[in-house]
Amino acid sequence: MTARIDLRGRALETRDLRETLPRAELDVEAALAAVHPLIEDVRLRGAAAIRDLGERFDGVRPTQIRVPAHVLASALEQLDPAVRAALEESIRRARAVHADQRRTDVTTHVVPGGTVTERWVPVGRVGLYVPGGQAVYPSSVVMNVVPAQLAEVGSLAVASPPQRDNSGVFTGYPHPTILAACALLGVEEVHTVGGAQAIAMFAHGAREDGPEGTNTGAVVCEPADLVTGPGNVWVTAAKRALKGLIGIDAEAGPTEIAILADDSADADHLASDLISQAEHDVLAASVLVTDSEPLAAAVEQALDRRVAATKHTERIRAALSGPQSGIVLVDSLDDGVRVVDAYAAEHLEIQTRDAAAVAARIRNAGAIFVGPWAPVSLGDYCAGSNHVLPTGGCACHSSGLSVQSFLRGIHVVDYTRDALQDVAHHVVALAQAEDLPAHGEAVTARFEDGSA
Template identity: 70%
Template sequence: MISRLDLRGTALSDLDNRRLREVLPRADFDVADALEVVLPICHAVRGRGAAAVREFGERFDGVVPDRLRVPAEVSAAALESLDPQVRAALEESIRRARLVHADQMPAEHVTDVAPGGRVGQRWIPVERVGLYVPGGLAVYPSSVVMNVVPAQEAGVRSLAVASPPQRDNTGVFTGYPHPTVLAACELLGVDEVYAVGGAQAVAMFAYGAREPGVGADGATLDNAGEVVCEPVDLVTGPGNVYVASAKRALRGVIGIDAEAGPTEIAVLADDSADPQHVAADLISQAEHDTLAASVLVTDSVALAEGVETALAERVALTKHHERVTAALSGRQSAIVLVDDLDAGQRVVDAYGAEHLEIQTRDAAQRARAVRNAGAIFVGASTPVSLGDYSAGSNHVLPTSGTAAFSSGLSVHAFLRSVQVIDYTAEALAAVGPGVVALSHAEDLPAHGEAILARTEGGTR
């Protein structure tokens, strides 16, 4: 079911991270390949607005809602009908996420660099953001929490959520996002929710969208009538390859958090790990998607064999066993055997997993040594699924090895750093000769003249 990759006896120290990544299992996921599909969608939404959004919704989701923006009464009904136990769990998830994300807020500071010369650092929230919540093979009210809470804690004034319309919804929810997603939005006080998914949602956020209008000659004009959605400054949230590709295509028109690919888990474990725990955690990520990656890195052949046995038992009993089997047997999943845990640490750092579990005797120590991971789960009592819902951490994380240079979603994604420089005339005069010298060294004399006009009343 799951393959083995035996790296024992391999001189891993001779491989840089890039070459080691080429050896390790990873899904075939090329955002660039999807651009051929995505670019026409983006262009159509830019030019034709709500009319194009509806057409793509019908084509890809098989349903067109009565209104792209979910009516307030529909969201209210979703919360009213929410299972009390699910509501309590969401409220606790929100509470914990608020605690963690509130503590992430950076402090403003001022540095005195010289007498009369000060440089301050301010943090200003993005004005308006679009938050994407996927809705394909599974339902993700937890992603509402993970997107909305850090944006709110950062102080973002205007929030809009988009999630695909569900063809199987019934009654008042027909053609709208899943009621549990709507209920989570209602719990968080988000009243601007759109029944739009895929690349067309990202394009709608980037360009805004209007209903068709009527021209001076009486002809119908797309994207010329009532405003459906105002453009945003930043789009965050996970999605499929088309969502990720649209974020890449529109970066620059909007800011983005990351190009999230299929979910992945890596487990670094020794012979102290329980094979049943490890198998359960590998399956928990595999049930997301047939492209989901589940990787175990261990120096214990006995653990590897135990996990293989446990997987055979557990996969047959899990609800989404076909999806799980496809993910575990794909090229992106494997049990990687290494000579020792130091070699294992080298492997997981090169892999740069979205989720990294460490189940070793010295788990806390090894966690501190990790360089590349979206989130690190320490010890046998901290499974990834805890972080998916109620740990207080954020589950919107970098995938496909991008943890080597990017971070998970936090309040920082919704803040801009602005420097504030304040010098007195005396402080400017003191540093002026140095600025003039540097301006001439760079052959930009007018820079120096701007200083001299203040300090000597003229130019040279």
């Protein structure tokens, strides 16, 4: 079902590994050509374009783009008590973890009379995207909203696609469980918009039609400064196209799990964890790295048995048999560490002897799950960690969503006359070295003719 990649006896250079290891193919550049007209349509026609695109791509033409308060309240009232209790616990744990990420201003006394203070300031407004395709993701509401709230972002809005199967009070709106999660978190601004058009709405804002069809009517959504949240290739392409006009968290690709395991691991546990991520999408990546060929064979057998017995068999089988998934054989655990560091997985499980020590050696991963009792599914919902994580190897340079994602560090420089005079000759020397004499003159001018 899933391919084997045998790296035993080979030199494991990072460059070669990145070319050899399985990875999902995500052609964002090709998608850009398709999303540019959609973005321009939303910019020019606002709410009218959003309605047209919702009907075209989601099979639903929203009458109201912003979800009314009574619909949010109804979703929470009708939420299954067990699901509500699970969401409340997920929120509690996420708040506990993310509260410790808050930053405090720090003032450095560089010299007498000269200080630099780093102030941490939240972005003014964020747009939080929650996907809605093949699954429902209230957990992504939690993962986006909690760190934004703890960063004390002044204004936040959620967008999620309308669901064609909704009925009654929820007709034309996102999935009721998404709406309930928003209500539970106190989010009042929720928009029934999906895909690239949601990112365009957050970037440009949107108004209702004005006179003669102009985009000058009542404001539906104000522009945001930053957009976060996972999505499909069209969402990713829209983020790339609009980056600069707005900040983005990352260009998210298909989800991925890598597991580093030795012969102490349980093959059924490994198989179930690989399947859990393959369940997301046919492009989802599930990779096992091991120095034990018997374990690899046992996992293959467990996959055959478990895939046949689970719900989304066809989707999972397609993901596991795709070029992005595989079982990688290495000579030793040390080689396995090199492989997973080169792969830089979104989710990395360590299921080895002395797993904590092995995990401490890993440099590149979005999140690391240590030992047999910390599966990725725990992190998806209730570990307290964030599940919006870098994909496609970006974990070697990027982090997952956190409170810091919504903060900006601003240096505040405060020098007295004496402190500036003391360093003036250094500024002048460096300005002359860079052939920018006016930079130096901006300092020396302050001391001409006994200037105060």
